[in-house]
Amino acid sequence: MCGIIGINSSKPVSATIINSLKKLEYRGYDSAGIATLSAGLINEVKSEGRVDNLEKDSLVQNMQGTIGIGHVRWATHGLPNSINAHPHSSQNVSVVHNGIIENSTLLKKFLVSKGHKFKSQTDTEVIVHLITEYLKTKNIIDSIKKTLKSLHGSFALGILFKDQPDLIVGARRGSPLAVGYGPNENYLGSDSYALKSMTNKITYLNDGEFCFIKKDQVEFFNNEGIKINKKVLQLSSEEQKYDKGDYKHFMAKEIDEQPKTLKNGINEYLDNINNDINIYNFPWKISEISSVLLIGCGTAYHSCLMAKYWFEQITSLDVNVDIASEFRYRKNRFKKDTLYVFVSQSGETADTYAALDLCKQNGMKTCSVVNIIESSIARDSDFVLPIHCGIEIGVASTKAFLGQMLILYILCLKLSFLRKDLDKDNFIKKLIDLKKLPKLVDQTLLTDNKIQSVSSSFNEAKGSMFLGRGFSYPIALEGALKLKELSYIHAEGYPAGEMKHGPLALIEEGMPVVVLAPRDSYYKKTISNMQEVIARGAKVLLITNKSEDEIISENIWETLEVENTNEDLLPFLLTIPLQKLAYYSALKKGYDIDKPRNLAKSVTVE
Numbered sequence: 001m002c003g004i005i006g007i008n009s010s011k012p013v014s015a016t017i018i019n020s021l022k023k024l025e026y027r028g029y030d031s032a033g034i035a036t037l038s039a040g041l042i043n044e045v046k047s048e049g050r051v052d053n054l055e056k057d058s059l060v061q062n063m064q065g066t067i068g069i070g071h072v073r074w075a076t077h078g079l080p081n082s083i084n085a086h087p088h089s090s091q092n093v094s095v096v097h098n099g100i101i102e103n104s105t106l107l108k109k110f111l112v113s114k115g116h117k118f119k120s121q122t123d124t125e126v127i128v129h130l131i132t133e134y135l136k137t138k139n140i141i142d143s144i145k146k147t148l149k150s151l152h153g154s155f156a157l158g159i160l161f162k163d164q165p166d167l168i169v170g171a172r173r174g175s176p177l178a179v180g181y182g183p184n185e186n187y188l189g190s191d192s193y194a195l196k197s198m199t200n201k202i203t204y205l206n207d208g209e210f211c212f213i214k215k216d217q218v219e220f221f222n223n224e225g226i227k228i229n230k231k232v233l234q235l236s237s238e239e240q241k242y243d244k245g246d247y248k249h250f251m252a253k254e255i256d257e258q259p260k261t262l263k264n265g266i267n268e269y270l271d272n273i274n275n276d277i278n279i280y281n282f283p284w285k286i287s288e289i290s291s292v293l294l295i296g297c298g299t300a301y302h303s304c305l306m307a308k309y310w311f312e313q314i315t316s317l318d319v320n321v322d323i324a325s326e327f328r329y330r331k332n333r334f335k336k337d338t339l340y341v342f343v344s345q346s347g348e349t350a351d352t353y354a355a356l357d358l359c360k361q362n363g364m365k366t367c368s369v370v371n372i373i374e375s376s377i378a379r380d381s382d383f384v385l386p387i388h389c390g391i392e393i394g395v396a397s398t399k400a401f402l403g404q405m406l407i408l409y410i411l412c413l414k415l416s417f418l419r420k421d422l423d424k425d426n427f428i429k430k431l432i433d434l435k436k437l438p439k440l441v442d443q444t445l446l447t448d449n450k451i452q453s454v455s456s457s458f459n460e461a462k463g464s465m466f467l468g469r470g471f472s473y474p475i476a477l478e479g480a481l482k483l484k485e486l487s488y489i490h491a492e493g494y495p496a497g498e499m500k501h502g503p504l505a506l507i508e509e510g511m512p513v514v515v516l517a518p519r520d521s522y523y524k525k526t527i528s529n530m531q532e533v534i535a536r537g538a539k540v541l542l543i544t545n546k547s548e549d550e551i552i553s554e555n556i557w558e559t560l561e562v563e564n565t566n567e568d569l570l571p572f573l574l575t576i577p578l579q580k581l582a583y584y585s586a587l588k589k590g591y592d593i594d595k596p597r598n599l600a601k602s603v604t605v606e
């Protein structure tokens with residue numbers, strides 16, 4: 001949610017800030033802005049919409065200054081327009097902000113009483129005026145300290161001062177922020193991705209810390225304003241050159257990369273010589289864990305739900321799943337023998353992070369399944385299982401979903417084997433099947449034509465439903481979420497057996513319904529539920545797996561067969577046509593596939 005960049009250099013910075021903002025657009029894209037210092041003045045240019053609009057502005061093209069800050073916005077307070085776009089500036093101070101200031105109304109009252117005039121509807125503008133107000137009587141460190149203490153809520157900030165031509169201040173509480181180091185220049189960024197094209201030397205700020213970024217030096221402070229030392233991390237350069245290649249959209253590329261995602265994960269965790277799973281340095285004894293609680297949001301929550309079915313089936317552990325935004329505010333009964341697993345592609349999702357933080361405060365065992373290993377969730381959990389799928393840019397998560405499911409499945413097999421729930425023969429059998437999965441996903445990716453042709457019917461309908469039972473139910477939820485977020489079509493994921501308890505009333509003549517009915521232990525039951533919706537006029541797209549057994553049902557609109565594998569692994573294959581359905585449906589509608597409306601890739605507000 002929102003992206004921040006800051007550069008303090010001896011060369012002009014506006015073009016580099018614009019390029020970095022383009023990289024950050026996946027975090028927010030309803031408006032953008034830049035501010036630089038030159039000739040003792042703050043220059044500020046902002047525009048509604050994409051960074052392209054900002055770049056075209058002649059003021060940006062002629063912008064001077066060797067120090068500056070930039071921002072891409074995902075609106076929380078106030079409409080997405082150029083007035084509400086960041087930076088927000090007074091005569092003396094300019095600020096970019098990610099997060100939400102919860103007490104902005106009260107602070108605004110106080111500032112108005114002191115004579116400050118507000119231009120925007122944002123919560124951010126209070127930060128500008130607070131610093132300006134405190135600077136009247138205090139030095140920079142004290143005015144920053146006092147401002148940060150006055151703010152309730154979450155923030156990552158980049159701040160420029162008219163009278164400080166060699167200073168960007170960065171500050172963090174709740175929202176991530178990183179500092180990068182370059183030759184005679186230093187940077188501030190809301191994530192390392194924005195900084196990677198300039199440097200691979202990074203320091204992450206922790207909650208409560210702030211920093212002074214000068215051209216040739218960076219100083220860090222704790223919330224009391226006391227100087228602290230921080231580690232400089234060296235990042236891998238592997239992900240520096242991630243682009244769309246010949247693909248029209250990142251999402252199409254990321255769907256096609258899924259066999260590679262799975263191969264990477266399998267190579268990383270499977271020990272082919274000893275037929276085992278390598279999970280090194282697991283910090284707890286297996287006897288210390290008797291239950292697992294899986295926590296995530298959105299697609300990551302769906303991978304948790306999927307894992308619940310595997311854990312229940314394959315282990316004797318108690319397993320539960322929770323949505324992070326619910327978990328964090330409920331009265332939880334923390335249990336010492338529970339392993340709390342946090343699943344997140346970005347590793348920065350505010351709700352998931354807050355749930356992790358709560359568990360840590362209560363002394364629980366925390367493990368995270370993340371893609372970005374430098375992220376806050378990865379850094380702050382006791383143990384990390386990376387998913388190794390490479391950067392994911394499309395706002396709609398695809399390869400990260402398969403990656404998360406893979407790692408959760410691997411964790412489930414390992415715990416099950418260690419607990420002796422699974423004997424050696426069955427364990428090895430499952431590992432052999434798992435190794436074949438990337439190839440099967442590759443073959444399933446070829447089912448393009450049929451999906452392309454059925455997608456029109458989904459576009460024309462008022463709404464659609466996705467039904468599944470057992471292992472297929474979380475995948476039905478994920479299929480519906482993908483269609484909603486990309487094509488803006490109302491789509492409902494439902495357990496097939498639950499239809500008769502209400503949602504069946506929604507079915508009318510010609511309504512497209514996806515039924516996930518692989519030949520697993522739920523097959524016959526799901527086929528019966530499918531017949532119930534067909535009888536009420538639904539147009540059913542049946543997705544099953546290849547088999548010699550004929551499908552005994554009449555009036556199915558279309559059938560699509562994915563490859564065949566064991567019952568545990570079929571969900572991976574069923575996911576592929578659903579991702580493609582959402583992709584083609586949005587493509588036909590001409591929507592912005594990589595940046596669907598109202599959404600952002602990294603949800604760092606609650």
Ligand code: AGP
Nearest residue numbers: 298299300344345346349396397
């Ligand atoms: C999925 O397509 C989403 N855009 C969204 O639901 C996402 O999965 C969710 O916001 C969680 O993100 P995370 O994995 O980065 O924590």
